[in-house]
Amino acid sequence: MFKKDFLWGGATAANQFEGGYQEGGRGLATSDTKTNGSLTRKRKHSFLDEHNQIVYLHGSDYIPKGYKAVLDDAMYYPSHRAVDFYHHYKEDIQLLAEMGFKCFRMSISWTRIYPKGIEEQPNEEGLAFYDQVFDECLKYGIEPVVTINHFDMPLYLSEQYDGWLSRSTIDCFLNYCRTIFERYKGKVKYWMTFNEINLLRGYDTLGVHEMDQQKYYQAIHHIFIASAKAVKLGHEIDENNQIGMMLAHILTYPETCNPCDVEQEILVSRNLKYFFADVQCRGYYPSYILKKLENQSIHIKKEEGDDEILKQGCVDYIGFSYYNSGVITTRSDAKETLGNGIKLAQNPYLQESEWKWPIDPKGLRISLNILWDRYQKPLFIVENGLGAEDHIEADGSIHDDYRISYLRDHIIEMKKAVEIDGVDLMGYTPWGCIDLVSAGTGEMKKRYGFVYVDMDDEGNGSLTRSRKDSFDWYKKVIESNGEIL
Secondary structure (H helix, E strand, C coil): CCCCCCEEEEECCHHHHCCCCCCCCCCCEHHHHECCCCCCCCCCEEEECCCCCEEEECCCCCCCCCCEECCCCCCCCHHHCCCCHHHHHHHHHHHHHHHCCCEEEEECCHHHHCCCCCCCCCCHHHHHHHHHHHHHHHHCCCEEEEEEECCCCEHHHHHHHCHHHCCHHHHHHHHHHHHHHHHCCCCCCEEEEECCHHHCCHHHHHCCCCCCHHHHHHHHHHHHHHHHHHHHHHHHHCCCCEEEEEEECCEEEECCCCHHHHHHHHHHHHHHHHHHHHHHHHCCCCHHHHHHHHHCCCCCCCCCCHHHHHHHCCCCEEEEECCCEEEECCCCCCCEEEECCEEEECCCCCCECCCCCECCHHHHHHHHHHHHHHHCCCEEEEECCCCECCCCCCCCCCCCHHHHHHHHHHHHHHHHHHHCCCCCEEEECCECCECCCCCCCCCCCCECCCEEECCCCCCCCCCCEEECHHHHHHHHHHHCCCCCC
């Protein structure tokens, strides 16, 4: 049985959900220059090149330092409107309350608080907006669970500082953290520093141009330091604060018992996932990463005291996303599958979603056990869900049995992890509880929510909210504390 205070809820992110991109004094973020896309067409950022021509490059591409981010009036940028939580927050939170949510995971848009990231004084309109959001949540007994930085950063810091490659960005981030910790003391006690820290890459989420491995590890080091300092600061401002990390836990299996496959899976898991959790949970760089950096002649520039900062800033809990698993093989001819942007070998024992993500409920129980055994810190499933195309019937109903089935199967496995394996689990917040823009493809038709939002892939629609069948189902799950599935 789950704890009496188990945090049932749902999850969103400002750049996919909030909208209002130039309202209330908000500045531009890196996510605001990102176009829409599809399963077969990558999302790209728009820039002015050295010839003053608009070019489009993927966020993980090599972005020349001289390229300047620009908005093209002819393009659609999904973050600008998203699904307009900015103007619909009261209606949306009321819908969450109707389902009985105990918590609501969301993120704060950094540029709504500090439009460029460097200002001495925060933007009061932005602070007041989140005051209203948190007050509305608390009115219904919903605990805000806040991601401080979720896949965006001030565009100014990217262009002027080269994002997280600069040590100065740490100070900007800590100033932002201090502001929101102090402002929302007593309103927010659950925080996470960086969303899916192990998936941060290149210009897209690190704000770094001309990315290479040396720059990557240096930028990640700065993020580790920023996170550790934020944890320490958050505890100093409010001893009730619980501050976690957030990891994309993509479970991997060796394809065979061939020792080469097993060895390769260990190497991939370390580099893809556990390096990031090891540093944030244990407070130091693991030996396998130190050797890797040494062997690749990568030198991380540290300042005096950095090692102590990491030790002092270990997180209180591990928030993680789980959508799928994948297979690691040493075969060169293996058929690939895709999940959360990571190419892995296909698993013949699993079905795949419309977007080619393997569906593996048992993998969630395995993931919970791996993380609990490795770190012995409370766990929080802060993303899980099925991206699927929903259809509205003539009477307005939306029958999403496939989503109910997906979530039910995962909750069953998560119950086993708690009741049989003894895992300490804080809560469960399925992704995109109200439909939002897909991070990977920029589509609206790839829907996750219990609530349907009338909007298409080009941003057209009334934004009307409609309950799906999964809405009533999840309400019963919460009411029964997971006993009625």
